[in-house]
Amino acid sequence: MEVQPLAPLEPLAENPKLRAQRGGGSSNTAAAQAQSGQNSRRASHSGSGRPDPLSTITHASASRIGPGVIPTGLKVVAHDQLSPEDKAKRLAAYAAVDEHVKDHHKVLGIGYIPTGFQSKELIVKAGLNLGDVDQFPTIDVTIDGADEVDDELNAIKGGGACQLREKVLAEAATHFIIVADSRKDSKVLGTNWKQGVPIEVAPFAWAKVFVNLQKMGCEKPLLRMGKMKAGPVVTDNGNFVIDAVFSESYMRDPAELLHRIKMLTGVLEVGLFTGMAEAAYFGYPDGTVMARWQDGRRHTVDASEGLAIAAKGEKV
Numbered sequence: 001m002e003v004q005p006l007a008p009l010e011p012l013a014e015n016p017k018l019r020a021q022r023g024g025g026s027s028n029t030a031a032a033q034a035q036s037g038q039n040s041r042r043a044s045h046s047g048s049g050r051p052d053p054l055s056t057i058t059h060a061s062a063s064r065i066g067p068g069v070i071p072t073g074l075k076v077v078a079h080d081q082l083s084p085e086d087k088a089k090r091l092a093a094y095a096a097v098d099e100h101v102k103d104h105h106k107v108l109g110i111g112y113i114p115t116g117f118q119s120k121e122l123i124v125k126a127g128l129n130l131g132d133v134d135q136f137p138t139i140d141v142t143i144d145g146a147d148e149v150d151d152e153l154n155a156i157k158g159g160g161a162c163q164l165r166e167k168v169l170a171e172a173a174t175h176f177i178i179v180a181d182s183r184k185d186s187k188v189l190g191t192n193w194k195q196g197v198p199i200e201v202a203p204f205a206w207a208k209v210f211v212n213l214q215k216m217g218c219e220k221p222l223l224r225m226g227k228m229k230a231g232p233v234v235t236d237n238g239n240f241v242i243d244a245v246f247s248e249s250y251m252r253d254p255a256e257l258l259h260r261i262k263m264l265t266g267v268l269e270v271g272l273f274t275g276m277a278e279a280a281y282f283g284y285p286d287g288t289v290m291a292r293w294q295d296g297r298r299h300t301v302d303a304s305e306g307l308a309i310a311a312k313g314e315k316v
């Protein structure tokens with residue numbers, strides 16, 4: 001029997017209601033919209049004249065949305081209503097988008113909100129074209145948060161139980177960029193993030209993996225429990241999450257630790273993102289943003305323009 005290679009699915013059609021609101025137009029894919037540069041709803045974000053990617057380019061995944069933009073309904077939360085950490089993170093996100101999203105980029109993986117379901121809702125409400133990574137297996141830029149980032153830009157992710165989807169998006173991206181507030185900037189993983197490494201496991205295998213982790217030296221692995229519901233947290237993929245604290249010596253070599261945990265049968269993904277990020281942007285409470293690159297470069301970004309936009313709390 002001849003096996004046909006799988007072709008990526010066609011992108012989802014644009015929300016017709018939003019198209020009508022914009023006065024029609026035939027663009028029904030992310031790529032088409034980004035190519036045409038059409039964006040009637042939001043002005044250029046930066047002085048570069050580039051369209052604001054947050055409102056023009058399609059989201060490539062169901063995993064997360066809106067670096068720095070937290071839409072509630074169709075309104076961006078005003079800057080002064082955010083916590084100091086969220087303010088800093090928003091500025092870092094603006095800086096990251098400004099420096100990494102280019103005119104020719106058509107597909108973005110974007111992040112921030114704790115569940116894929118929430119993200120989908122927000123994307124649709126914000127009028128972005130929603131897609132998933134099976135439709136867009138190659139992403140131009142993925143921008144996402146992190147729970148902690150070390151000196152070499154290895155990161156812990158999965159505090160919101162999204163590690164599997166997030167890693168697929170990060171790996172599918174030509175450029176993977178992290179945005180975070182300055183508390184997440186560490187020399188060694190596990191310094192500030194004390195909750196441990198999030199490990200997504202097949203539900204029926206959790207107890208076996210638990211024992212495996214203990215044998216590896218993790219004294220108290222924890223099956224993550226729901227806060228508003230009884231029982232364990234169930235990920236967007238129907239799995240459980242174990243949080244596992246490891247000693248500093250393990251955390252100094254996160255790539256080796258990742259490899260060892262991932263080899264345990266029943267483990268689907270590990271919230272250690274090693275050697276993936278090209279750059280990380282950290283927002284500080286004083287409004288500055290510091291960028292670190294994988295090759296060791298670092299520079300400060302003038303976030304004043306992002307601040308001016310954020311301060312207005314514009315509609316998306």
Ligand SMILES: O=C[C@H](O)[C@H](O)[C@H](O)COP(=O)(O)O
Nearest residue numbers: 145146157158159160161162
């Ligand atoms: O699963 C959740 C993700 O890995 C998040 O990126 C991470 O928890 C950081 O989220 P936040 O920027 O909201 O603190």
